[in-house]
Amino acid sequence: xxxxxxxxxxxxxxxxxxxxxxxxxxxxxxxxxxxxxxxxxxxxxxxxxxxxxxxxxxxxxxxxxxxxxxxxxxxxxxxxxxxxxxxxxxxxxxxxxxxxxxxxxxxxxxxxxxxxxxxxxxxxxxxxxxxxxxxxxxxxxxxxxxxxxxxxxxxxxxxxxxxxxxxxxxxxxxxxxxxxxxxxxxxxxxxxxxxxxxxxxxxxxxxxxxxxxxxxxxxxxxxxxxxxxxxxxxxxxxxxxxxxxxxxxxxxxxxxxxxxxxxxxxxxxxxxxxxxxxxxxxxxxxxxxxxxxxxxxxxxxxxxxxxxxxxxxxxxxxxxxxxxxxxxxxxxxxxxxxxxxxxxxxxxxxxxxxxxxxxxxxxxxxxxxxxxxxxxxxxxxxxxxxxxxxxxxxxxxxxxxxxxxxxxx
Amino acid sequence: xxxxxxxxxxxxxxxxxxxxxxxxxxxxxxxxxxxxxxxxxxxxxxxxxxxxxxxxxxxxxxxxxxxxxxxxxxxxxxxxxxxxxxxxxxxxxxxxxxxxxxxxxxxxxxxxxxxxxxxxxxxxxxxxxxxxxxxxxxxxxxxxxxxxxxxxxxxxxxxxxxxxxxxxxxxxxxxxxxxxxxxxxxxxxxxxxxxxxxxxxxxxxxxxxxxxxxxxxxxxxxxxxxxxxxxxxxxxxxxxxxxxxxxxxxxxxxxxxxxxxxxxxxxxxxxxxxxxxxxxxxxxxxxxxxxxxxxxxxxxxx
Numbered sequence: 001x002x003x004x005x006x007x008x009x010x011x012x013x014x015x016x017x018x019x020x021x022x023x024x025x026x027x028x029x030x031x032x033x034x035x036x037x038x039x040x041x042x043x044x045x046x047x048x049x050x051x052x053x054x055x056x057x058x059x060x061x062x063x064x065x066x067x068x069x070x071x072x073x074x075x076x077x078x079x080x081x082x083x084x085x086x087x088x089x090x091x092x093x094x095x096x097x098x099x100x101x102x103x104x105x106x107x108x109x110x111x112x113x114x115x116x117x118x119x120x121x122x123x124x125x126x127x128x129x130x131x132x133x134x135x136x137x138x139x140x141x142x143x144x145x146x147x148x149x150x151x152x153x154x155x156x157x158x159x160x161x162x163x164x165x166x167x168x169x170x171x172x173x174x175x176x177x178x179x180x181x182x183x184x185x186x187x188x189x190x191x192x193x194x195x196x197x198x199x200x201x202x203x204x205x206x207x208x209x210x211x212x213x214x215x216x217x218x219x220x221x222x223x224x225x226x227x228x229x230x231x232x233x234x235x236x237x238x239x240x241x242x243x244x245x246x247x248x249x250x251x252x253x254x255x256x257x258x259x260x261x262x263x264x265x266x267x268x269x270x271x272x273x274x275x276x277x278x279x280x281x282x283x284x285x286x287x288x289x290x291x292x293x294x295x296x297x298x299x300x301x302x303x304x305x306x307x308x309x310x311x312x313x314x315x316x317x318x319x320x321x322x323x324x325x326x327x328x329x330x331x332x333x334x335x336x337x338x339x340x341x342x343x344x345x346x347x348x349x350x351x352x353x354x355x356x357x358x359x360x361x362x363x364x365x366x367x368x369x370x371x372x373x374x375x376x377x378x379x380x381x382x383x384x385x386x387x388x389x390x391x392x393x394x395x396x397x398x399x400x401x402x403x404x405x406x407x408x409x
Numbered sequence: 410x411x412x413x414x415x416x417x418x419x420x421x422x423x424x425x426x427x428x429x430x431x432x433x434x435x436x437x438x439x440x441x442x443x444x445x446x447x448x449x450x451x452x453x454x455x456x457x458x459x460x461x462x463x464x465x466x467x468x469x470x471x472x473x474x475x476x477x478x479x480x481x482x483x484x485x486x487x488x489x490x491x492x493x494x495x496x497x498x499x500x501x502x503x504x505x506x507x508x509x510x511x512x513x514x515x516x517x518x519x520x521x522x523x524x525x526x527x528x529x530x531x532x533x534x535x536x537x538x539x540x541x542x543x544x545x546x547x548x549x550x551x552x553x554x555x556x557x558x559x560x561x562x563x564x565x566x567x568x569x570x571x572x573x574x575x576x577x578x579x580x581x582x583x584x585x586x587x588x589x590x591x592x593x594x595x596x597x598x599x600x601x602x603x604x605x606x607x608x609x610x611x612x613x614x615x616x617x618x619x620x621x622x623x624x625x626x627x628x629x630x631x632x633x634x635x636x637x638x639x640x641x642x643x644x645x646x647x648x649x650x651x652x653x654x655x656x657x658x659x660x661x662x663x664x665x666x667x668x669x670x671x672x673x674x675x676x677x678x679x680x681x682x683x684x685x686x687x688x689x690x691x692x693x694x695x696x697x698x699x700x701x702x703x704x705x706x707x708x709x710x711x
Contacts, residue, residue, distance in 0.1 A: 112506050114513075163696055165506050166448045170643050171693060177633075177640060178689035181682025290633050294517055301510055355524045362518035369511050370499045 047391045060387060068215070073208045086207035087279070088325035092316040093214040094276050097221050099300045099315035100308065101268035104225070106297070107305035108234070109261035110241040111160055112169045115176030116296045119149045119266050121288030122179060123273025125190050128198035128283060138201035142274045149270020150263040157262025161255050176293050184285035195284035198277040214275050221268055222308060228264065237261055295322070295361070302364050303376050309384050310377020317376075321357040413673075415547055420669040422549035428665020429555075429562040433616035434631070434642030435649065435657040436569065437609035442651045443585050444605035445497055447508045451488075451515040453631040453639040455610040456617025458519050459485030460630060461527065463618050464535045474538065481618045482611060488519065489610020493603055516632060523628035537622040558619045565612065566658050573654075581605055641668060644692050650702025659704040667691055 049057060072089035098120055105111045123145035130141035156175060160168045184190050191197075204210045228234050236257045240247035248254045277283045295318060303314020320326035327342045334341055345351050351359060368375050381396040434453055441449040463481030466472040472480065496511045503511075527533065541553030572578040583591045584601040592598055616638065617631050624635050632639045645664045649656025671683030680686060695703065 110506075112509065159693065159697070163700070166509060167647070167696055167700065169448065169506070169509055170640075170647065171696065173643075174640060174685075174689040174692045177685045178682075181685035182680060182689075185681030187681075291629075294513060297510060297513065298517070351525050352528055355521065355528065358517070358521035358524055362514045362521055365514040366496060366511065366518065369503070369507055369514070370496065373507075 049389055054389075057387060057389060064387075069212075072211055085325060086211045088320055088323045090207070090211045090214050090279050091276075091323060092319035093211065093218050094272050094279060095299065095319040096312040096315040097214075097218055097268055097272040097275070098296055099303060099311045100221055100225055101265045101272065102296050102300045103303075103305060103308075103311045104228070104261055104265040104268070106300055107311075108229070108237045108241065109258055109265075110165075111157075111258070111261070112165065112297075113156075113172045113265070114169055114290075114293050114297065115156070115172035115174075115179070116269060117288040117290070117292040118176045118179035118183075119152055119269035120273035120276065120292075121184055121285070122152060123149045123270030124198070124277035124283050124288075125184065125196060125273075125285070126270070127274030128196045128277045129189060131199065131278075132197060138278070142271060145274035145277075146267045146271040149266035149268070149273065151266070153262040153266020153269070154259055157259045160262070161258060173290070173293075176290055180285070180289055184288060190285045193284070195282045197282050199281065200278050210279060214279070217271065217275060218312075221271070222312075224264075225308060233257060233260055295357075298361050298365050301375060302361075302368050304368075304374050304378055307375065307377020307381070309380055310375050313380065314376050318357060318361060321360065322354075324353045324356075327353055327356065416673055418547040419549040420672055421666050422545060422547075422551065423672070424666030424669035425662055426551065426555040426559065426665070427669070428641075428645075428662035429559045430616050430620050430636070430638050430661075431641040431645050431664050432562055432658045432661025433558075433565065433612050433619075434638045435645035435661045436565070436654060437612040437616075438642055438646040439649055439651060439654060439657045440605055440609045440612070442646065444581065444602055444609075445501075445508075446505060447497065447512060448505075448643070449609070450509060450513040450632075450639070451492055451519065452609065452613050453616075453637075453642065454516040454519040454629070455485045455489055455613030456615075456620070456631040456638075457523065457626075457629060457634070458488050458617070459614030460535065460617035460621040460626065461523055461533075464533055464621065464626075467535060468533075474536075478618060482614045485614025485617065486607050486610045488515075489606045489613070490603060492610075493606035497606070498599070498602070520629045520632070527628070532625045532627065534625045535618075535622045552623065554619070554622055561615060561619060562658065565615065566655070569608075569654055577604065641665070641688065644688060644695075647692065647695060648703050650705040653702070653705050656702060656704030663704075664688070664691075 072086045098116065101119075102113060102116050105113050126148045127138075127141040127145040130136050130144050131138055156172060159171055163171060189196075200210055204213045236247070236252045239250070239252055240254050240257060244254050299314045299318040300311055302318075303312070304310030317326070320329070324342075327345070330341050342353055345356060346353060372378060374381075382392055382394050385396045386392040434456070437452045437455070438449055441447055441452065459481040461481075462484035463477045466480045467474060467477035492512070492515050496515055497508065500508055500511055537552070537554045538557055539553040541556075543551045543553075545551060573582065580591070580596045581601050581604065583594075584596055584598045588598050591601075613631075620631065620636050620638070626636075627634055630636060641664045642661070645660030646657055648660030648663060668684045668688055671687045
């Protein structure tokens with residue numbers, strides 16, 4: 001995780017940004033080794049939920065696990081909530097990985113990427129190529145796709161060292177266009193109009209098993225992301241996002257950490273691309289166009305930069321809304337009271353279900369950046385705190401923590 | 410099929426005709442950047458919105474062409490003013506990247522609206538102002554519509570140059586360079602900002618309504634649809650150092666020609682999607698080698 005460990009960053013970052021890391025670093029008051037969750041938020045340390053609180057939290061966790069594991073599989077699911085469509089849920093999980101990948105650049109490093117669909121797309125075709133044409137194993141293909149993503153992102157990251165924010169945004173935009181039309185236009189690699197087949201690995205060929213596989217990878221990415229933010233590299237990124245010049249004056253190797261952020265982001269995006277390819281089983285190059293890149297930015301920003309829970313919820317929301325499954329899911333319970341949301345939107349408002357995301361998404365985006373910069377992450381922060389065995393704090397998720405930030409513009 | 414010089418001449422003609430649209434878009438981008446320091450991703454969408462309004466008026470409601478044209482212009486300008494009021498002004502203290510995401514949101518909202526309101530019609534077309542079609546001595550096809558676009562670009566460029574010598578134009582320049590001092594001597598910075606966004610939106614609207622009849626169109630036509638002018642427009646603006654208006658015109662024409670190099674059979678037979686590849690390499694080269702732009706006039710660059 002730390003190729004640039006040569007610089008003595010650890011002690012310095014705590015000096016630069018005394019807001020949070022200080023409490024993490026120099027105030028390690030050892031309390032409750034049994035509850036491993038409270039590494040920060042010193043004010044909550046003394047708090048322990050009572051018996052009712054513990055039961056409620058355990059119950060909420062079980063509910064959450066049931067929702068994620070059982071509902072898509074339609075096991076013990078009221079109203080057929082899962083609609084027996086695991087595919088939509090799988091897509092939501094893959095989109096969550098992509099959003100987390102974009103969150104590293106946009107949220108942690110303060111760099112915008114409008115070409116993320118290129119990392120995902122090349123990852124998808126690389127994996128398909130390795131499995132179908134080279135006849136190598138699925139797991140090896142995943143690794144190659146992730147490496148491919150890291151390589152591309154690393155190269156673009158190298159460009160970003162020379163160009164500041166807005167100009168770099170243009171480069172990523174042009175790179176996405178270039179990948180879409182030129183690289184994904186190579187018929188030998190992508191199979192042209194008909195697309196390229198990407199079979200699922202043995203043992204994961206059913207929808208539900210593949211869903212669980214993707215869920216496993218999401219958990220892995222979440223874990224790595226969590227470790228990244230808690231590591232020396234995470235604090236270095238935070239410092240250089242605030243002010244690169246100050247950060248470098250404290251001995252942080254700015255270039256190395258920016259490259260690290262790009263490579264990690266590309267790694268996740270490439271992995272997500274490979275998962276997407278084998279999820280769809282046949283992939284077409286024209287899927288990875290600029291609108292997809294904007295959708296990624298949309299779901300990350302609306303989800304709430306730097307909030308893992310928010311980003312995952314935002315991605316799942318837009319994925320399910322885009323595939324029309326969210327409305328279908330809402331229609332089951334609403335059907336009990338004789339209301340059908342889909343037909344209401346389609347007939348009374350005259351908006352076809354497949355365009356709902358296109359209309360609602362930008363409105364949510366504009367509302368988020370003008371009025372609620374913390375996005376969904378800020379809204380769910382109190383619940384998140386509560387679930388992590390802390391006090392329910394309505395003021396959790398302060399705005400200044402999560403504002404869209406750039407130091408390179 | 411042809412010999413190379415002739416093919417090159419045909420490609421350059423097409424490049425200039427296409428480039429004049431890029432130049433119109435680039436002028437709007439430069440104007441907005443100078444006023445608000447924003448990379449306006451909605452610039453091309455002002456054009457698509459205007460085009461859709463003109464299409465609705467002329468083809469669906471049966472207005473005459475001039476009325477439809479003016480209605481389209483009004484729709485484009487209204488969208489520009491609304492963007493300034495609802496997104497740019499509330500975010501004036503936010504970071505530049507936030508503003509960029511905001512304008513991208515505006516573009517997406519407009520695209521969503523186009524899908525919503527026009528989803529019954531799959532492919533739309535607006536009739537041309539004049540149906541003329543010529544072939545130049547070296548064999549390049551030219552339509553009256555594209556000649557009109559070049560003419561409009563010339564008129565607009567001259568008008569803008571004159572405008573920036575008028576009191577309103579000087580007020581815009583003053584407000585950009587010294588907002589506080591301009592307020593002190595009685596220039597309303599808010600009104601100036603509205604004025605700039607209005608003019609920029611009008612430029613985008615012109616590009617949209619003039620380009621639409623050249624081909625059929627769908628939602629997001631001018632941003633990344635059949636006539637994607639957003640990225641080339643930005644490249645033209647970058648060539649102009651994001652500041653020079655004459656530079657934006659020159660940049661637009663150059664980008665149009667460079668892009669057309671990809672259509673030469675020598676290149677297009679070997680690499681797919683050559684236009685995009687050439688533009689990417691070109692942008693990267695310009696930004697890395699000469700980030701301050703190429704067509705930068707000294708007076709404006711200050």
